[in-house]
Amino acid sequence: MSLNLHVGQAGFQAFIAKEAGTCVEKGPGWALCEGRAEDLAFSHLVLHDPVELKAEPGRGLGGSLAELFRKLSRGVRYDGLWPLAFESAAEEGLSKRAKSLEAAFRGEASQLARIMRLARSGRPGPGPCSGFFVFLAGFDRAFACGQAWCGGQRRMADDPHAPSRSYLKVEEAYAVLGEAPAPGQTVADLGAAPGGWSYSAARRGAAVTAVDNGPLKDGASGNPLITHLREDAFKFAPESQVDWLFCDLLEDPARTLGLLERWAGSGWCGRFVANLKFGRNDPLPLLRKVLARDGVLAGRCALLRARHLYHDREEFTVVGRLA
Ligand SMILES: C[S@@+](CC[C@H](N)C(=O)[O-])C[C@H]1O[C@@H](n2cnc3c(N)ncnc32)[C@H](O)[C@@H]1O
Structure with a gap:
């Protein structure tokens, strides 16, 4: 055995x-x-x-x-x-x-x-x-x-200008995906405030649309590469395909997964990093749904990985690259 x-x-x-x-x-x-x-x-x-x-x-x-x-x-x-x-x-x-x-x-x-x-x-x-x-x-x-x-998880170095500890999660997610935003690329960041993920992408030269009713802080506030929209993430749609979708919503994870499937199914993004917060619930049924072979994400992605990151708590992170 x-x-x-x-x-x-x-x-x-x-x-x-x-x-x-x-x-x-x-x-x-x-x-x-x-x-x-x-x-x-x-x-x-x-x-x-x-x-x-x-x-x-x-x-x-x-x-x-x-x-x-x-x-x-x-x-x-x-x-x-x-x-x-x-x-x-x-x-x-x-x-x-x-x-x-x-x-x-x-x-x-x-x-x-x-x-x-x-x-x-x-x-x-x-x-x-x-x-x-x-x-x-x-x-x-x-x-x-x-x-x-x-699995690719590892402890990341903090940045004094990052507005939140969440910054470390997206940095770690790039290592799992094997790719990070690059100069000239576009990012839609849903549930962006206070701006850790937006700051991370802007630091790398990408242009970010940060969607959240909450305020952006520190390195994300007034950043020339970040456009802040005070909108509902579930109603937001990009004008054209973005290179990256970031999604870190404080919401029911089943609802967030539905949003992610909508973006991937519509081809609105080339890659994604999404955090699903399972809280005190058993994460295994949700995890199986995310990775289901006959699911929307598996059907649309050339690479799909779910990881409980070093910097995650009662949540896991899904990264993907569309085919
Ligand atoms: C964990 S925080 C995001 C942290 C962020 N990724 C960072 O790095 O700083 C979750 C955010 O989701 C936002 N949020 C929750 N529901 C939303 C919705 N329907 N539309 C837009 N933002 C939403 C909250 O306002 C909150 O700022």
């Missing part, structure tokens, strides 16, 4: 497990599940068939990890940079322990100097990946493997 270790956001392990399949064990921000599910929303990183390691008397975890890595790397050609990810459960002190464990591992694996010089710490970009992936489930308990899948 194939086991996968799914790593996501702290507090969301119930949804991580439910989306991934049959759960064997779970802890803060992780779930060990049967089956090799990929392209999930709540899993940020999936370790395929990980080996479980425990610290033993006289032998630290760093040594056991180095031994496993030596075994896994036999016969593998390392021609370029490869990812070395040390992650941990959301428990106090564990992320610090993961850092010191990585240092111990690097020390123990130093005989493989040429290979280790090519190791890049941190999560890779979205998709399947080869490297060395370690997850610390406790102080003396780790899971590790050479093959993983990455």
Whole structure:
């Protein structure tokens, strides 16, 4: 039986497990599940068939990890940079322990100097990946493997001129989509206030129509690339196709999904980033509806991804590129 270790956001392990399949064990921000599910929303990183390691008397975890890595790397050609990810459960002190464990591992694996010089710490970009992936489930308990899948979520750097923390979500969404607004492109931002997403696009040189009754602030207020319309987002239609639709409405997510389907179905945008706020409800039925193979979005998109972003809370973000 194939086991996968799914790593996501702290507090969301119930949804991580439910989306991934049959759960064997779970802890803060992780779930060990049967089956090799990929392209999930709540899993940020999936370790395929990980080996479980425990610290033993006289032998630290760093040594056991180095031994496993030596075994896994036999016969593998390392021609370029490869990812070395040390992650941990959301428990106090564990992320610090993961850092010191990585240092111990690097020390123990130093005989493989040429290979280790090519190791890049941190999560890779979205998709399947080869490297060395370690997850610390406790102080003396780790899971590790050479093959993983990455959803593309990651912590983004803040900007002092950004009007809201929401800014970080759209920045992270570009990384998941693999594309960001560019100079000369057009953006319709529905539910724009106070303007984090509009500011993010304008910063990149795109022309933004920001639709919201609320005021724009800080870097979005008076920005020459941002036109503010105090209108209802559900009544707004673009004069011609825009390159990007942004949609971050504080509304019933089923209603927001209907709006997104209308834009995609009518071909009003080339790409989209939309945030659906599920609040205290089970997000799985909504997620399945968004990604349904016979749904409007799957029918219209060349690329469609739903992710519970690092910066998301009781919400998930859908990104898409129309065919
Ligand atoms: C979470 S905030 C958006 C934050 C924004 N993305 C940012 O980066 O600053 C949600 C916004 O949706 C707006 N909103 C909710 N319903 C709306 C509607 N029907 N039409 C326009 N805006 C709406 C609210 O006024 C609120 O400003």
